[in-house]
Amino acid sequence: MSKNLLNLKQSIFILISFFVSTTLVSQKKQNVLFIGVDDMRPLINSYGYPQMKTPNLDKLASEGVQFNQAYTNIAVCGASRASILTGVRGSKSRFVKYYTRADEDLPKAITLAKLFKQNGYTTASIGKIYHEWRDNFDEWDIYRNFREQRDYQSKKTLRMIEKRKESNPNQPNNYIGPAWEYADVEDDAYTDGKLTDFAIKTLGNFKDSQDPFFLAVGYVSPHLPFIQPKKYGEMYNDSDLTISREKTIPRNAHNRAFHNWEELRNGYLDIPKKGPVSLETEKELIKSYYASVSYLDALVGKLIKSLDDLGLRDNTTIVFWSDHGFFLGEHGFWCKHHTFQEAIHVPLIISAPNMTKNEKTDALVEYVDIYPTLSELAGIEPPDYIHGESLVPILKDPSQKFKSEIYSRYQMREVVQDLDYSYHEIMAYDKYYKDRNGNNTPSPDSNERVVAKMLFDMRTDKLQSIDISKEPRYKDVVEKYSEKLLDMRKITNESIVIK
Numbered sequence: 001m002s003k004n005l006l007n008l009k010q011s012i013f014i015l016i017s018f019f020v021s022t023t024l025v026s027q028k029k030q031n032v033l034f035i036g037v038d039d040m041r042p043l044i045n046s047y048g049y050p051q052m053k054t055p056n057l058d059k060l061a062s063e064g065v066q067f068n069q070a071y072t073n074i075a076v077c078g079a080s081r082a083s084i085l086t087g088v089r090g091s092k093s094r095f096v097k098y099y100t101r102a103d104e105d106l107p108k109a110i111t112l113a114k115l116f117k118q119n120g121y122t123t124a125s126i127g128k129i130y131h132e133w134r135d136n137f138d139e140w141d142i143y144r145n146f147r148e149q150r151d152y153q154s155k156k157t158l159r160m161i162e163k164r165k166e167s168n169p170n171q172p173n174n175y176i177g178p179a180w181e182y183a184d185v186e187d188d189a190y191t192d193g194k195l196t197d198f199a200i201k202t203l204g205n206f207k208d209s210q211d212p213f214f215l216a217v218g219y220v221s222p223h224l225p226f227i228q229p230k231k232y233g234e235m236y237n238d239s240d241l242t243i244s245r246e247k248t249i250p251r252n253a254h255n256r257a258f259h260n261w262e263e264l265r266n267g268y269l270d271i272p273k274k275g276p277v278s279l280e281t282e283k284e285l286i287k288s289y290y291a292s293v294s295y296l297d298a299l300v301g302k303l304i305k306s307l308d309d310l311g312l313r314d315n316t317t318i319v320f321w322s323d324h325g326f327f328l329g330e331h332g333f334w335c336k337h338h339t340f341q342e343a344i345h346v347p348l349i350i351s352a353p354n355m356t357k358n359e360k361t362d363a364l365v366e367y368v369d370i371y372p373t374l375s376e377l378a379g380i381e382p383p384d385y386i387h388g389e390s391l392v393p394i395l396k397d398p399s400q401k402f403k404s405e406i407y408s409r410y411q412m413r414e415v416v417q418d419l420d421y422s423y424h425e426i427m428a429y430d431k432y433y434k435d436r437n438g439n440n441t442p443s444p445d446s447n448e449r450v451v452a453k454m455l456f457d458m459r460t461d462k463l464q465s466i467d468i469s470k471e472p473r474y475k476d477v478v479e480k481y482s483e484k485l486l487d488m489r490k491i492t493n494e495s496i497v498i499k
Ligand SMILES: [Ca+2]
Pocket: 038, 039, 076, 077, 223, 323, 324
């Protein structure tokens, strides 16, 4: 064989090999690392909070698109998670409570994990993804619970709880402890540290598998109690803390705007049963929340580093979300369960192969949009009944306009918000049924009426401190946004037919 012919044959062979290998690469389905966190408002350095020590989330944001104006559709845990995982909005009777189960409220839904499983993916749920562990349990190939929120580690705390139990063994809630602690332990001592290690091990197993994966990792930080190794508390001083100056419901607002944050009052020691917390407690709560965010940040960093080290990053989409926001003393409120900004505004970062990197967008987006986004990125057709819209156009061009407004809710509270106004209505219903926990939930066929309205100018009053809904000059604005809420109510209250 002549040398030229040999070279030609070799060249053809190299060309074919290259063609085959690139085709295989492009055919390899994209993995998903779905990172959910609990009760986290977007208190991340890259979101414009210079006091926050969040180097890993900042890095993730620089490796993808950070959504500055992302909103949860429901400001409570189980309901929000059910909505995110089904791509369907909540209504007066669907996705209502913290213990909502998607498989009860929307039994035949093709959830996000189910959709990926049906398309050849290995699905794994590690930590708290749905609120109830049984919810849609069959859709996971791999399942590990890791969801102990009251996972106290400090000896002082444990002694305190024990003493309280001994002093009165019959008192209700004798397991409750302080709202914060800083234990002298390593990162892997708490639930979130342990689940990170397990998720890293799981990623290692996925590396050699031929199947693509949908790995959902659900952290309990920064949910109450704010517990973490003590080095994270040492990252913050009093001068770093943002203390709200608004300690009451908005001026001119209906008294139904009030929120009594029972979750903190009734669930933790040394929190008053009535009235505000002391300034000292306020500072401790805010500082330990920041510390919890920094602890979470370190763990997420460790998880993503392992994805990088395993060489999986180029073919994996990472999405970072939290189920809803959290009040840190604004309006004198704590926890969530409201339609004010602190409860509904949430972080969202998406880092996807071949999409924009290191960009921030002010496009208004909702968590219901996560479902169709991940479907489109993976080239899977989503079901036709879902309410969200794919964010892929924004991942390609973060300057794109998207939705004209967002909608969120918590039980009888509903809100429609854009960059100009935030308009809220509080509803009353005439028919209820008892849910599985014996609590009242509005019946799907109940009638409803508006009992209170609030309007805030988001250009001049971002803190939502003055309700302007009753001012005559805003009559048309109130009517316009009320109409929007009414239209959305019609859509969400319509029953969803799944074939
Ligand atoms: Ca939550």
